[in-house]
């Protein structure tokens with residue numbers, strides 16, 4: 001049997017716009033994956049610890065506050081520190097061109113901007129998740 | 133042949149909210165409509181057609197374009213410029229740490245200071261923000277909710293320092309915490325103590341700051357979170373009723389605060405659905421205020437509202453098309469009888485709008501007001517079979533939501549059970565699926581695509597803003613009278629544990645330069661923090 | 669990572685090893701069994717407390733409050749939050765962590781969400797073994813949250829030494845609870861949201877119901893809490909301890925534990941046998957043959973089962 005893919009969907013930072021995060025969480029669920037929804041207003045460390053304990057394959061972050069360049073690297077550093085280098089990190093939100101490059105260099109596998117169909121995110125996840 | 137002629141393009145026709153629409157509407161759809169009872173002339177109960185006798189023939193709606201980024205100094209400069217240009221209304225957008233009750237040096241504020249608005253940590257920041265601006269000559273709208281009482285207190289304190297009596301200042305605080313739990317999620321404390329802060333503001337302002345609009349009950353964010361038009365209408369009005377009830381329960385006379393309540397709605401793509409929503413809103417509110425709450429003053433029956441076009445309808449693809457969307461949405465607001473209007477700039481949803489984009493957005497309103505002729509007569513769609521039937525249906529479906537919320541034990545209990553959140557999340561997901569399946573067209577996104585590069589421009593806030601802001605706040609803490617601050621915070625804590633009106637205690641604390649974070653922390657200790665349930 | 673390494677890292681309190689172990693357990697393969705064999709000797713110390721009740725009564729908030737309380741006592745805490753999987757898509761959204769955010773970064777708290785994944789009996793096996801994994805890891809107390817909606821959840825509570833059934837005023841969920849047979853499994857009944865109207869009435873109703881119930885040496889106490897403010901949590905924790913002492917002194921704890929393992933053995937035997945018989949029947953073509961005759965209508969299911977068993981099961985010579 002295929003291992004069920006486990007995805008952490010979380011919103012680091014202070015903005016509360018969770019429409020996108022919730023739509024994506026449901027889309028993952030409907031695609032047969034298990035979603036750990038950590039909710040709003042998360043610190044990077046909370047996300048990292050949740051990723052460790054929940055043994056997730058994917059960490060999907062939604063950020064609309066513009067604080068992605070501060071928050072995302074902190075999450076990725078934390079994941080590395082905990083030895084979770086094989087986790088796929090995705091970011092959704094309003095991310096300017098220049099910052100997309102920066103985030104990818106920092107270790108983000110995929111950045112999804114406004115208007116991305118959920119089917120595209122799911123497909124990307126399926127194709128890029130690293131089997132344990 | 134015959135059958136082909138009767139065939140239609142699709143099986144069902146639906147609004148953007150997913151509400152089915154018939155081929156045609158006729159007399160049978162409005163058979164029960166009674167003009168005096170259900171519509172009334174403009175300016176007459178139940179105000180379905182509008183709240184003023186003359187509406188836009190007297191004065192067109194207020195064109196209010198919100199803006200606000202950067203530091204207190206930058207905003208202050210901008211305000212002075214706008215005042216020189218003849219504008220008299222200022223608006224303040226705060227950054228996320230301020231909105232969430234954290235000082236700029238709190239670890240959770242890192243990376244967010246000054247990003248989406250100004251950082252206000254203490255009275256010192258507010259003094260800079262309004263330096264040289266006579267607060268008796270302007271009105272100020274502050275988009276702030278959970279810590280609204282604190283920012284209002286700071287504003288009052290600045291006025292007093294200018295020698296302006298609180299009786300002479302005017303403005304608005306959003307102060308609508310219920311929609312935060314439902315949609316925008318910038319909450320701090322649990323609902324019950326939050327409601328108490330709000331009724332404390334009602335009571336305090338009725339006595340000391342009589343020109344202040346104490347709350348702007350907002351459907352805008354509910355719609356942005358993905359609700360349908362009916363949900364926006366129903367949840368917003370239900371929240372409004374909850375505030376009125378809370379005021380009455382706190383011992384206030386309904387007519388002492390109800391005239392200062394105002395609303396804030398979204399205008400989305402579906403023209404007629406939106407117009408029907410605004411008309412239904414006025415009718416429901418008038419009836420509820422008069423019949424259920426027994427308000428005597430006709431001003432308490434009026435639903436006054438501000439409209440903003442739907443940010444969530446804007447696309448990053450082919451952004452010029454957003455101008456057209458915004459035009460239709462703005463038209464809906466006007467045909468629906470809005471008191472003021474913000475038209476989004478075409479790039480507003482993901483960037484600091486360019487000057488050109490801002491100008492076009494304003495021009496859109498000016499064309500509507502002065503070229504299109506839609507402002508010549510009041511409620512031009514009144515009496516349309518379709519629009520009247522839709523208005524009725526909106527009212528009916530809203531009533532069904534009111535009943536369901538009532539059965540769950542009221543708005544707060546329903547929020548705690550996650551009812552509104554789930555309804556909205558369901559609607560948002562349904563919409564997403566309709567778009568992805570192509571059932572609902574979004575021009576440039578799932579149809580009529582072109583090869584283009586999506587470019588979201590960089591919004592670079594000076595990276596030193598955070599450091600400078602932190603430095604300022606630390607200086608304030610060093611230089612203030614610490615004993616006095618501690619005393620004020622202790623008084624505040626005691627007040628919060630009891631049932632004193634908290635406004636005077638907050639005012640004393642801000643005057644002693646206690647910071648926003650310190651004051652919020654007192655409340656966090658006493659009231660606890662709200663955390664939502666996962667609702668799917 | 670091989671099983672031996674995983675086990676020793678788990679026993680050395682490596683969080684990631686524990687997380688991985690629980691994933692293996694959920695997948696339920698031979699590796700999981702090998703792991704469980706290896707760590708079983710290190711289990712048996714932890715106290716296991718089940719928390720069940722209707723959706724939204726405040727279970728997660730209460731678990732969060734209890735966790736904070738136990739941490740103050742210096743105890744190491746494990747939390748398992750079990751949620752149902754969608755029977756249609758096989759996916760799930762697990763959201764109980766939201767209420768436990770603050771605790772999630774405490775190095776001595778480990779929170780794990782489990783999806784039921786829809787298999788009959790699978791959920792209770794995964795829960796039971798996950799509890800053991802946390803126990804072997806060195807947790808002093810393990811809190812298990814499930815939505816008290818049906819038989820599956822009642823099954824899960826078998827693994828708890830002390831079960832809390834959580835209710836709230838308004839909404840008449842005590843009636844639901846009685847119908848679902850959930851009240852009977854409660855060692856302690858908790859009326860949460862005691863800040864809401866009707867809490868005292870609910871307490872009285874529950875007391876009355878207990879009065880009418882059969883005489884028993886442990887009469888479930890009814891406790892009031894306001895979990896969102898932490899009120900009543902300490903008193904609840906004391907009651908939990910009292911129940912534990914009662915179990916120990918009455919020999920009930922050992923009996924419970926023995927019941928659990930023996931029924932687990934039964935389950936393992938049953939599922940292994942089933943898998944074995946079915947794979948033989950499929951390989952030999954018996955299964956297809958039986959199915960064909962069933963579809964022709966020339967065979968009844970009882971005879972069919974007997975034929976499968978007599979050729980490949982216990983009744984067969986080759987077995």
Ligand SMILES: Nc1nc2c(ncn2[C@@H]2O[C@H](COP(=O)(O)OP(=O)(O)OP(=O)(O)O)[C@@H](O)[C@H]2O)c(=O)[nH]1
Pocket residue numbers: 547548549663664665666722723724725726727728729730764767815860861862863864893894895896897
């Ligand atoms: N008024 C009040 N609200 C509470 C109390 N305890 C929890 N809540 C609220 O009740 C809601 C549900 O709490 P949860 O802890 O998520 O409930 P749950 O039983 O775990 O919910 P599920 O896991 O979804 O079944 C939240 O909004 C809490 O803030 C309480 O004692 N009083």
Ligand SMILES: [Mg+2]
Pocket residue numbers: 727728729763764813
């Ligand atoms: Mg829960």
